[in-house]
Amino acid sequence: MRFAWWKSGVVYQVYPRSFQDSSGDGVGDLRGLRRRLDHLVWLGVEAIWISPIYPSPMADFGYDVSDYCGVDPMFGSLAEFDELVRDAHAKGLKIILDLVPNHTSIAHPWFTESRRSRNSPKRDWYIWRDAKPDGAPPNNWLSHFGGGAWSWDENTRQYYYHAYLAEQPDLNWRNPQVRAAIHDVMRFWLRRGVDGFRVDVMWHLMKDAAFRDNPPNPDWTQDRPGIERLLALYSEDQPEVHEVVAEMRTVVDAFDDRVLIGEIYLPIERLVAYYGENLRGAHLPFNFQLLNTPWNAREIADIVERYEEALRETHGGWPNWVLSNHDRPRVAARVGDEQARIAAMLLLTLRGTPTLYYGDELGLARVAVPPERIQDPWAKREPDAGVGRDPSRTPMQWDASPHAGFSAHEPWLPLTEDWEKRNVARMKLDDTSILLLVRKLLHCRRAHLALCVGDWRLLSKDEDVLAYERAQDGERFFIALNFSNQPRTWRLPDDVGAVVAISTHGDRGGECAGGMVELRPNEGLILQA
Known part of the structure; x- marks a missing residue:
C-alpha cells in the first residue's frame, strides 16, 4: 500500500541562517545547505522545511518579506535555489518552503504603494483605520513583539495594523486581490518544484471585520509577555479564515503530490478545524501541544488521547507532532539531556508526521547568548519577559574545527560550550x-x-511510564518510555513475547522480553513482537 510522503515521512526544519555557511560571512546560505544534504539522507528524513529565504530588510530575519518571488543575496540566488531543489530531489528529499502571507515588509512595493495615498489602488491591500476622536489607535490590539499593534502614518493620517513589528504590516485578506496575488506567489514556487508550503501564522490571516477590542486576560501576570495581557478573541482565528485556507489548498492541489502545512498555536479542539470541511484545509495543521505539556507520562498520554479523539471527529485528519522549532526553546533545554532521548523516541513513534528541528539530533539545548550578541527583535523589545528566540537558532555543529565547521568566520550567534x-x-x-x-x-x-502509519493504542500512562502499541498488517511494536530518573518496570500484554529493537541508551538490542520489562532510569525501549 502506498501512502502520501507527507504521511509516512519525517520533516526536518532548517533555519537557513544557522545550518551551513559557504561564503564565510558567518551566516548560513543555500549553497551551504546543498553541501549538507547528504547528512539528511544519512539521517533518514524525507523532507526539508526551509525557513524564509526571500529578500528582506531582516527586521525579523526574513519574516518581513520585501519580494515573495526572489531569494535574498545573503542566502544566494534563484538559480542556487533551483540547484538546491534539483539536488534534493535527486537524493530523494522533498523541499517545503516557508510562506509568509499574513504580513509583508514595510519595504515591500505593495506597502510602499499602499501608503502613498488614501486613493492608492493598493490602499485596501493592507489594514488602514482612522484614529479614534482623541487620536488614539482604532482598538486595543497588541503586537506579538510588545506594545500596541497600530502605527500612525503621518502622510495619510491613518493607522496601519501590524500583528508583529511595525516593519511588518498585515495584509488585508478580505481583499480578493490580495488572495489572488499570494496564490500567484504559491504557483511561482510550485512551478519551480517545491513540494509544499509551511504557512506562517495561518490562524492570523483574518481579523474581526468590526475591529472590536480584545478582552483582558484574567490570568496574565507582569512576568508574562505583553501579548498575553489580552485574549486574542477578535484579532486571530476568525471563522472566515477557513475559506482562505481552503483556497490555498485548491492552489496546492492543482499540482501533484504537494503538501500544505499551517502554523497554528491553538488548543486541540480549535486546531483540528484547520483540516477544513471534508478535509479541504491544511493537510497538516501543526500540532504544538508537546511544546507546552508538562513532561510526565500521564499528561502526555492525555494529550495524545485527546488529539486522537479530535482527529476521529474530523473523519480522517492526519496527526502530526512537533517538539522544537525556531520560536520556542529546544526540547533538550526544556527536559534535559537524558530525557531528550525519551523525547526523540516519543516524537518518532507516535502516529503521524513528525517534524524534527535541526540540531535536535545532537541534543542541542539552550545556548547562552551574551547581551551584546542578542539579535532577536522580540528579546530586545521585552528583555525581561524571557521571550528570546536566539538560543534556539544557534549554528549547527558539524565538527571540532574552528567555528564547529559551520563557517570560516565567527558565526552570527554563539555555539554551545561543548x-x-x-x-x-x-x-x-x-x-x-x-x-x-x-x-x-x-x-x-x-x-x-x-x-509510521500504523494504529496507535495506549497501554499504560502512570506518572512515570508511558507505553503504547503500534500495529499494521500483522506487525506489532510496543514502546515503553520511562519519564523518571529511577528504574521502573512495565508489563507486556499477556501472552506476548518481544525482542528489544532499540534502547534510548544505545546499548541494548536483540534480547528477548516477556512479562515484566525492566526500564532503567530515563530509558525508552522499542520492542518488536
Missing part, C-alpha cells in the same frame, strides 16, 4: 550518542509501516 564534543563528526563515532539514536529511530520508521 561544541568540540557535541558535533556530528564526533557523535557519529559513538554508538550511544543521541545522534545515532535518532538515526536508528528514523531508519526503523522507514523499515516498518507499523511505526
